[in-house]
Amino acid sequence: MFLGIDIGTSGIKATIIDERGNMCARAYRPLRAYGAVERKRELSPVQVKEETLQAVAEVLHTSPTEKIRLITVASLGEAVVPVGADGCVLMNSIVGSDSRGSEELKEVACRFGEEKLTEITGLNLSYIYSLNKMLYIRKHYPEIHRKVWKYMCFTDYIGFVLTGEAVIDYSMASRTMAFDIRKKRWSDEILNAVQISKELLSHPVPGGTVAGTLRKEIKEELGIFYDIPVLVGSHDHIFNAIGAGAVKPGICSNTVGTTEGITTVLGSRIDSRSIRENLISCEPFVRPHLYNTVAWHNAAGAGVNWFLDHFFGRSEEPKDLILAGLNRQQSHPPSHLLVVPHFAGATAGHMDEKAKAAVIGITMATSREEIYKAILEGTAFECRVILDSIRHAGIPVKKVVVSGGGSKSSLWMQIRSSILGRELYCSACADTGALGGAVLGAVVLGLYRSLKDAAGQMVRPGTVVEPEAEAARIYEERYELYRQMYGRLRDINERLSDGVSYV
Template identity: 30%
Template sequence: MRYSIGIDIGTTTVKCILFREGPQVAAEAGKEYETLLPEPSWVQQNPENWWDAAVQCIRMVLAKSWVNPEDIKVISVSSQAPAVLPVDKDGRPLHDALIWMDRRSKEEYEIIKEEVGEDKIFDITGNRLDTYFTLTELMWFLRHKPEVMDKCHKVLQVNGYINYKLTGTFSIDDTHASLTQIYDIRHNCWSDELLNAIGAEASLMPDVYRCCEPIGTVSAEAAALTGLSVKTAVLAGAVDATAAGLEAGVYEGGRIAEMSGTSSVVLIGFDKLVTARELSYLKGRGENSTILYGAMNTAGGSLKWFRDALYGGETIRKDSYQRINREIEKMAKYPSKIIFLPYMAGERAPIWDPDARGTFIGLNLNTNRAEMVRSIMEGTCFALKDNLDQAVKIGIPIHDIICCGGCSKSDIWLKIKASVIDKEIKLPEVNLGAPGGLSYMNAAFMGEYESPEEASAASLKIKRTVEPVKEWVEPYREMYHIYVESYKALKDEFKALVKI
C-alpha cells in the first residue's frame, strides 16, 4: 500500500492528513498557533510556530497509523496566502511573517499607485492594487526594515518555508506566485518593472515550480525531526484556495464553491486565463486555468473573535462552536434584525478597504447574546452575497454553490447562508478542504489518476443539499440592502477613526 501526506498551513491551524490509496484518509491531526497583533492592522506570525506544528502533526499521523515511513511516497503542502517572509541564505527567518490579513503598507500602496498606476498593475498581475498582496508589503520591508533586507536571501510564502524546512530547497509554486502581485501572469515570470518600482532585486524571489512538480525529497534533518523517510518526494504545493477548489470541483466551466474558514472565499473556476477587476485572480492548478475569487477577511474569524472575546473562549471539550449553534437555535430562531459588518481586519472583495471595521448596528436593550452571534453569521453571509452579486454583474450565472471548509459544519449557518443568497447549497461527501485537493495532486503524482482533476471528478459526490428557509428570504433581502448602505454611510467615518 502506498501513502501520501497533505499538509495545510492555515491562518490559525496546521492540518495534516495521511492518505492511503484511493485517496482515503488514514489518519489526521491538527494544531493551532498564535497570531500576533502588535499594532492595529498589523498581523504577523512566527514561522517557527508553523514548522513546530507541522512536525508535531506529522509525528501524530505516523503514530496513529503505524505506517512505514518508506511507504509514504509524496507530500504536498498548501497554505494561507499571500505572505512576506524574508529569510537568510540558510533559510532562517529574519522577521515574523506578515500574513495576508496585514494592512500596514498603506503608505507604500499610495506610492506605487502614483508611480506605477493601478491600470498597469492590473494588466501585469490580473489583480487590482491592494495592501493584501506581497508587493506593497515587500516595499514596506525595504523602506522600514533595511537592516533585515540587507541580510535577506529569499522572500518566501508560508508553504515555501515549510517546503524549505522539509527539503532545503527555496521555492514558490505558480499559484502562490500569482498572488504576490509581482508576477507577470501573461509571460509567466517575475515582473522586472514592478520589482524595480519598489527597489527590489529579482534574485530575492525563489524559483517558480508547477503545483505538482517535485522540488526535492525529505532531507535527513527533516526526517530526523518528523519520522519521515528521506525517500519521500515533496511537491511544490499550492495556495489553500486552489487546493480546496480542486476538491470541490472548481477548475473549469465557471463552477462555483465557497471555502469558508477563518476567511471566506468564493471560488469560480475556468480552464483559461480570465481576469476581472471586481474579483481577484488566482492561478488554477492546470497550466492555463484560472480561479476568480471574492475573498472576505474574517468570516470564521469574526465568530472566533466573538467566541474568544465575549463567549468565554474554547472549552476543554473543544465544543464551543457546537454550544454557539445550539444557543442560536434555541434563543435566536429568526433573522436577528441586527446588521453586523464583518470587517474585523479591514476587507478585501468587494469593497477593498483596509480601514473598514467590524460594526454592530441595531442593538437594543432586549438584544441577547444569541442574536448577536447570529448577526455575525448573517453579516458574513451578506458579504458572500455581495461577492456573488459582483460575479453576476460580469456575466457569471449563479445556479447553486458548493460549500466546504470548517464553517460549513454549522447547520444553522448553512441555513442562514442559503436564505441570504436564496440559492440551494450543496455539501460534498468529502469535505477536507485544502488537504483533500492535495490528496488528488499526490494521487496523480503516484500514477493513480491521469491528473488531479480526474481524481477530483471521480471523488466528488454531493452528500446533501441545504434549501433556503422560505420565511427568512424576504427579511434577509431587506437586511442585505441595509447592510450594503451601512458600509457606504460609514466608509468615511472608518477612515477618520483609523487616524485618531
C-alpha cells in the same frame, strides 16, 4: 497514501488521505497571532515550522503502515517570510491583512498606474500583497532587508524546510504583485522599478511540479527511512476548490473557515477592466492554461471567535459546546439586527483596510444569542456581495459547494442558503485542502488522467441545503439595506481611524 499540509491563519492541519479519497489520520496544531495590541497581524515562521513538523510526526505515528507516496503543501497567500543566507528566519511574517504596506502600494501604483499593474499581475490593487510588505521591511527594517537571502511565502518556506529547494508555484507567486501572470515569470518591469532583485525570490514553477524529496535531516527527525517527493506548495484557495470538486468552470468553492474564500475555475484570465471594476482578482490554476478567481473576506470564523472571546471569555466550557448551545437556542425567523462583519477590514467588493465591523439595531431587548445569529447572517451577506461581484465580472456560478469548519454548522448553512437564495452543496470532507492536494497528487502520479476524473472518484458529495422561502424573502429585503451600509459607514470609519487602520 498522500500527506497534506495545510497552513492557515489560525492553525496547521496535517492529514493523510488514501487513493480513494478516504481520510486515514489527522493532526491539528493551533497558531498564535502576534501584534494585535499594536494593530498588526503577524505569524511566527519558527512556530509554523515547529508545529508543522510536530503535526506531520503525529499523523505519521497514528496512520496506517503504508508508505506515503507524496506530500502536498497549501497555505494562506501573501504573508512574507524573510529568510537569511543560513536558512533561518529573520523576523515574524507580516500577514496580508496587516495594513503595513499601504503607503508602499500608493508609491508603486503612482509609478505604474492601476491599469498597467493589473494587466501585468491579474490583481486588483491592494495593500495585502507580498511586494508591499517587502518594500515596507526595506524602508522600516533596513538592517533586516540587507540580510535577506529570500523573501518567501509560507508554501515555499515550508517546501524549503522539507526539501532544501527554494521554489514557488505560479499561484503563490501571483499573490506577491511581482509576477507576470501572462508570461508566467517574475516581472522584470515591476521588480526593476521598485529595485527588488528577483534573486531575492524563489524560482517560480507550474503548480503540480515536484519540488524535491525530503531532506535527510527531516527524514531522521520524522523517523522515515525512504524518500518521499514533495509537490511545490499552492495557494489554499486552489486546494480547497479541488477538494470540494470545483475543478471546472461554473462550480464555485466557498470555504468557510477563520477567513472565507470563494473560488471558481476559469478557462481564461479575467480582463483587466473587470478586475478593477469588480475588485475580483485571478491567479494561475494548477493545471495548464487555466486560472481561478481569488475572492475572500477576512472574518468568517474569526467573527464568531471574536463573539465567543468577548461574550463567553470567562467560560470554562469548550467552544464547540458553547456553539452547540447557541445553535439550539435559535429560532427560525431572521434576527432583528444587521451586522457588517468587517472585523479585519473590507476585502472583495471594497478593498478598504479602514473599514470596521458594526452591529446595527441593538435595543435593551437584544440578547447575545441574537448577536451571534446576526454575525452568521452578516458573513453570509458578505459572501453574497462577493458572488454578485463575480457574476458582474461575467463569470457563471451554477453551483456552490461549501467546505471548511463553518460548513458543519447546519444553522449557519441554512442561514447562508436563504440569504444567497440558492441550494448549497456541503462537502462531505472536513479537510478539503488536504483532499485537494491528494487529488492533484493522484493526477501527478498518473493514477488518474485529469483532475475531473480524480475528483469524480475521490471527492464525495455531502448534504444539500435549500433556502427557506419566508426567511429568503425577508433576507432579500435586508440585503438591500446591507449593500448600503459600507458606503454609509465609510466616512465614520475614516474618522475613527485617525490615520491608522485597525486590522
